[in-house]
Amino acid sequence: MMPLTEFSLIERYFASITQPASPYVDLAIGDDCCLLSIPDTMQLAQSIDTLNANIHFPAEANADLIAQRALAVSVSDLAAMGASPVAFSLAISMPELSEPWLAAFSRGLQQAARHYGIALIGGDTTKGPLSLTLHVQGVVAKGRALQRHGASVGDCIFVTGSLGDAAAALAFMQGQLPVAKSAQQFFKQRYYQPSARVAVGQSLHDIATAAIDVSDGFIADLGHIARRSAVGAVVDVSLLPVSAELQANASAEQALSYALSGGDDYELCFTAPSDKRAQLLELSELIDVAITEVGTIVAGEGVRCIDEQGREIILSESGYQHF
Numbered sequence: 001m002m003p004l005t006e007f008s009l010i011e012r013y014f015a016s017i018t019q020p021a022s023p024y025v026d027l028a029i030g031d032d033c034c035l036l037s038i039p040d041t042m043q044l045a046q047s048i049d050t051l052n053a054n055i056h057f058p059a060e061a062n063a064d065l066i067a068q069r070a071l072a073v074s075v076s077d078l079a080a081m082g083a084s085p086v087a088f089s090l091a092i093s094m095p096e097l098s099e100p101w102l103a104a105f106s107r108g109l110q111q112a113a114r115h116y117g118i119a120l121i122g123g124d125t126t127k128g129p130l131s132l133t134l135h136v137q138g139v140v141a142k143g144r145a146l147q148r149h150g151a152s153v154g155d156c157i158f159v160t161g162s163l164g165d166a167a168a169a170l171a172f173m174q175g176q177l178p179v180a181k182s183a184q185q186f187f188k189q190r191y192y193q194p195s196a197r198v199a200v201g202q203s204l205h206d207i208a209t210a211a212i213d214v215s216d217g218f219i220a221d222l223g224h225i226a227r228r229s230a231v232g233a234v235v236d237v238s239l240l241p242v243s244a245e246l247q248a249n250a251s252a253e254q255a256l257s258y259a260l261s262g263g264d265d266y267e268l269c270f271t272a273p274s275d276k277r278a279q280l281l282e283l284s285e286l287i288d289v290a291i292t293e294v295g296t297i298v299a300g301e302g303v304r305c306i307d308e309q310g311r312e313i314i315l316s317e318s319g320y321q322h323f
C-alpha cells in the first residue's frame with residue numbers, strides 16, 4: 001500500500017467531520033490555523049483532554065467506540081460549564097498507519113460530532129503509542145458559565161442520570177465483575193458512549209450555583225465543588241441513582257462503591273437552592289434526563305456520606321462500612 005501523507009490522511013478520513021458548520025467558525029481544516037469569531041456577548045470555553053491507550057481506554061477496543069468515547073468525554077467538560085459545543089481539534093498518535101482502524105475511528109468520530117453538533121477544525125497526526133488529545137471549544141453567554149465555586153450552605157446537591165455504570169463496565173471488561181449476558185451491551189454502552197449532558201448544562205444557568213462533570217468519581221468531583229466553594233457536603237447514599245442493571249449485577253456494597261468512587265460516568269453534579277426543585281423536576285421531564293437530589297451543602301469542609309437513617313458511613317477499598 002502507498003504510504004499516506006499526513007495531508008491525504010486528514011483529507012480522506014476527517015474532512016467530512018468539519019460539518020456541522022458553525023456560525024463561529026470562519027475557517028476550519030486546510031490552513032495553518034483555524035479561525036473563529038466569537039460575538040462580544042459570548043465567552044469561549046475551552047478544555048483539553050489526553051486519552052492514552054491502556055490507561056484511559058482499552059487499546060484493543062473498536063476504533064469507532066474509542067472515538068465516540070473520546071469526544072463525549074471532552075464535550076462533557078463543556079456541558080459542565082453550561083457551554084454549547086462549537087468546534088474541536090484532534091491530535092492522534094498511532095503506532096502504525098492502519099486504514100481500517102482510521103476508517104472506523106473517523107466513522108465513530110463523525111457520529112459523535114453530529115450528535116453533539118461540534119465540528120472538527122484542526123488536527124495533527126504522529127507516530128507513537130496510541131494516544132488521543134482532544135481540544136474542545138464552546139460558547140457561553142458572558143458571565144453565565146457554570147463554575148465550581150458558587151455552592152452555598154443549604155443548597156441541595158443533584159446528579160444527572162445514574163452513577164457507577166462505567167466503573168462496573170470497566171471491571172466487567174477486565175474480567176473482575178461477571179455480568180449477565182443481557183446486560184453486557186448496556187454496560188459497554190455506558191462506558192464507550194457516555195452521554196455528555198449538554199442540554200442539562202445549558203438549562204442550568206438560572207438554577208445551579210455550582211457544577212462539575214463526574215469524571216474522577218462522584219465523591220471526588222463533589223469534593224472539588226466543596227473545596228472551591230469553601231463548604232462541606234453531606235450525601236445520603238440511599239438516594240444515589242443506581243441503574244437497574246448495576247443493581248442486578250453487583251452486590252449492594254459493590255454497586256455503592258462504583259457509584260461513589262468509580263469514575264468515567266460523565267454525569268453532571270450540581271448544587272442549587274431548594275426552591276429550584278420544581279424547576280428541576282420540569283427540566284428533567286422536558287429533556288428526559290433523570291435529575292436526582294442526593295444531599296445537602298453544609299458549613300465546614302469535605303464530603304461526608306450518610307445512610308438513610310442518617311448514620312455516617314466511610315468508604316474503604318472493599319466498599320463501605322459504618323462508623
Ligand SMILES: [Mg+2]
Nearest residue numbers: 077080213215
Ligand atoms: Mg471535568
